[in-house]
Amino acid sequence: MNKxxxxxFWKRAVAFIxxxxxxxxxxxxxxxxxxxxxxxxxxxxxxxxxxxxxFLMLLIVAMxxxxxxxxxxxxxxxxSGKRQATWGKQLLKIKVVGRDGGxxxxxxxSGRTFxxxxxxxxxxxxxxxxxxxxxxxxxxxxxxxxxxxxESFQPGDEMPPTPSHPWWIAIISLMMVGLFAAAxxxxxxxxxxxxxxxxxxxxxxxxxxxxxxxxxxxxxxxVTYSISPDGYRAAFxxxxxxxxxxxxxxxxxxxxxxxxxxxxxxIGMEPCR
Numbered sequence: 001m002n003k004x005x006x007x008x009f010w011k012r013a014v015a016f017i018x019x020x021x022x023x024x025x026x027x028x029x030x031x032x033x034x035x036x037x038x039x040x041x042x043x044x045x046x047x048x049x050x051x052x053x054x055f056l057m058l059l060i061v062a063m064x065x066x067x068x069x070x071x072x073x074x075x076x077x078x079x080s081g082k083r084q085a086t087w088g089k090q091l092l093k094i095k096v097v098g099r100d101g102g103x104x105x106x107x108x109x110s111g112r113t114f115x116x117x118x119x120x121x122x123x124x125x126x127x128x129x130x131x132x133x134x135x136x137x138x139x140x141x142x143x144x145x146x147x148x149x150x151e152s153f154q155p156g157d158e159m160p161p162t163p164s165h166p167w168w169i170a171i172i173s174l175m176m177v178g179l180f181a182a183a184x185x186x187x188x189x190x191x192x193x194x195x196x197x198x199x200x201x202x203x204x205x206x207x208x209x210x211x212x213x214x215x216x217x218x219x220x221x222x223v224t225y226s227i228s229p230d231g232y233r234a235a236f237x238x239x240x241x242x243x244x245x246x247x248x249x250x251x252x253x254x255x256x257x258x259x260x261x262x263x264x265x266x267i268g269m270e271p272c273r
Contacts (some may be wrong), residue, residue, distance in 0.1 A: 007092070007094035007136060009136070016088065017088070020071075022087055023067075026070055035056060036060065071113065074086065076112075080106040082103075083095065084104070094148055097153065098146055115139070118140070136162060181209040198267035199236070199246065201245055202234075222236060224236070231248035241262050241263075242262065245269065258272070
């Protein structure tokens with residue numbers, strides 16, 4: 001028996017990309033126009049658009065739910081159907097089978113679909129191992145006891161073993177965990193840098209100005225934002241020094257109000273003129 005009966009990593013990867021686009025497209029077509037309309041309404045609302053903001057948050061939640069339902073039904077119905085394959089898999093001429101080489105049930109196809117969440121949560125390692133394990137199985141294949149084979153495979157055909165690479169799985173897993181940890185550390189360090197902190201505050205000021213919020217003062221994450229007739233201000237402390245960023249109604253650029261003992265260049269901001 002030809003040992004190439006299994007759907008390899010690259011075939012499965014291309015099929016997954018195609019299927020992901022197909023499965024998520026209907027919810028996006030439904031929700032994105034409504035979300036853009038709400039964002040536009042928030043920007044134009046004189047009272048800050050609180051009702052529009054609430055509706056926008058509900059739309060975001062609804063879109064996530066619809067995507068979950070769409071992905072589940074798309075994969076589960078098609079992989080348990082007559083063709084035993086999604087449109088992406090059909091394009092690559094592969095299909096999903098059970099241990100006996102036959103068609104799987106809707107319940108098993110559903111379990112296989114939700115098991116992909118685990119494959120995703122471990123930095124996609126559950127998907128990557130499909131190119132390194134015996135019989136080219138991903139983690140969700142092991143969980144659901146399924147195989148991905150070529151469309152010419154028939155029940156009763158032999159499922160020969162293929163070379164596995166456990167050391168590569170371990171090495172790639174350690175590399176991905178290390179990259180994730182490094183990214184988390186780098187992100188934490190960048191947030192503490194004056195330049196990035198002031199940039200985030202300036203962005204918040206511009207967002208506030210676009211929403212035309214009422215006058216007042218509030219504090220968020222150690223930054224005190226104030227809105228007055230002459231513009232928008234944000235006061236914060238970096239490395240023991242106090243800074244105030246200012247945005248007027250007339251200009252789109254945020255500047256730094258210099259005071260004795262402070263140097264606006266240290267936070268990457270131009271002083272107000």
